[in-house]
Amino acid sequence: MPPLTLVFEQLLNGVQFGVMLFLMAAGLTLVFGIMNFVNLAHGSFYMIGAYLTLAAVQWSGNYIAGVVLGLAGTLLVGMLVEVVALRTLYARDHLDHVLATFGLILFFNELVAIIWGRTLLDFPRPEWLRGHVEIFAGSRYPFYRAVVILVGLAVGAGLWYVVTRTRLGMLIRAGASNRTMIAALGVNVRLLYTVVFGFGCALAGLAGLMAGPIYAVLPGMGEMILIQVFVVIVIGGLGSIRGAFVGALLVGIVDTLGRAFLRPLLATMISPTAADSAGPALASMLIYLLMALVLAVRPEGLFPSRGR
């Protein structure tokens, strides 16, 4: 039995990973909910956010300024992509969305490789975000990861406020339920779509720039997390922000705890050598098995969005 502080620390790591998945899933599900558009290239904006922020931090020498510039850059790239390439595809079926955004992924991954190279980049965390915090007696947790959790929760709360309590949120919800009607009421739907798409990309960029110092910054980093985000969305229910939140925490915690404790747990039941090979394999499959289980019980996910 691992010590309780270790379990607690891994649990927090799970929440931290879950929060990051939520930022990705929220943008994806928002875009799907309002435009019925499937953006496979969402992971590319996660990558672009990390790279642009890293470049801006190095250029300006200031972390906060770098983050602001990186987010603004990701937002702009997202809106540009929407206007140039994706706008014409809204009326098509999901197959065309998937193929076109697949092309975008190839493009962005290679473009990043041309500009910054294929090797793993070091993304240093700023001085004031290093060190540990003591959450309760005897348990020290990295300050940076704690900040990531808080930022993620704050953005989640902000998103909830925007969608349910503001005029923009009202337009977003109206657009999701009947786009023809709000266009007839004089809302500039095209602009609304571009803005929502851009903000979805900026959320992914935020996840990417926060992930930079924890995980690896390299071309293709977005697709590793994107497919886990799909698992989140399938579990939570497509088009539902609440579902994305619950699904993200569930996937983040199950994945992290599985990787940390499945092998020692198996070693108590089967031989240690067998556990050494079965543990990591099973741990990497865990979230997909969880997805299969949820689908078997509720094919529409835990929180299916109404009307679709």
Next chain:
Amino acid sequence: MRAHAQLIFWAVLVAALALLPPVVGVLHEPFYVELVRRVMIFAIAAASLNLILGYGGLVSFGHAAYLGIGGYAVGILSFYGMNSGWLQWPVAIGASALVALAIGAVSIRASGMYFIMITLAFTQMLYYLGISIEEFGGDDGMRIKTRSQFSGLIDLADPVASYYLVLVLMFGTIYLVHRIARSRFGMVLRAAKSNEARSRAIGFSPYSYRLCAFTIAGALCGLAGALLANHTAYITPDFMHWTRSGEIMFMVILGGVASSAGPLLGALVLLVFETLLAGWTEHWQVILGPLLVLSVIFFRTGLAGIIPGAGDE
């Protein structure tokens, strides 16, 4: 007139592919035999995907999974010293069919975007499984020391002999998919694609038909996986990488959805084009990516729709 053009198209296609090895043998360019053999292996994979995507309307973004399972079946059996193709290939096909049955049973209950994401996720699960099993090379993959043995009937290490085997199997697969699509079974499949509610109303529940087609497609792609493992004499988790699934899917679309010649034309154009670009610049994907986007936006008929005789009636 139409049937006439079709006959000419297929005759030219078969003749061109059959005459390729002697012609490039004279020109001393053995590279082209390798390239076209690879094209034809992917044409088998694309034809199998076309059965469910083109005729069944099931947009599977995880078809590379069966390429990997077929390949690993050959690789793992060979690792344990079982080199007989009579054993390896049926295991490759059977294992792929079983996995397709399991994945299909869960994912076909969902539809639309869910189906795309679920098939992609399950394939990624298999990819990570391949990476995490160190015994079979993990991330690096493993070399297949001896190619599949068929009691001395055919030597797969001989590039020309294996070329003709792939050729026969490819046309066999294309014909099989053609016949399935036009059978009673295929009619139900296509009916469920064009209008699910009506096909239910006349008494056909699409689920079991779709699951059956999904399993057949997985089995056929498993065969392509076994061929690919013999082609490269190497097997890595990259066989199952999600970009591979995307490529196979793009071959089907580029060639022309729900057409018999489409998968072969799509595989030919995409792989030859990739090879040309890769020979020109290391960063070929930065060119290919936007071209994919453009072809999705502007080129909707597919190659089979513009080449005389290539389309189906």
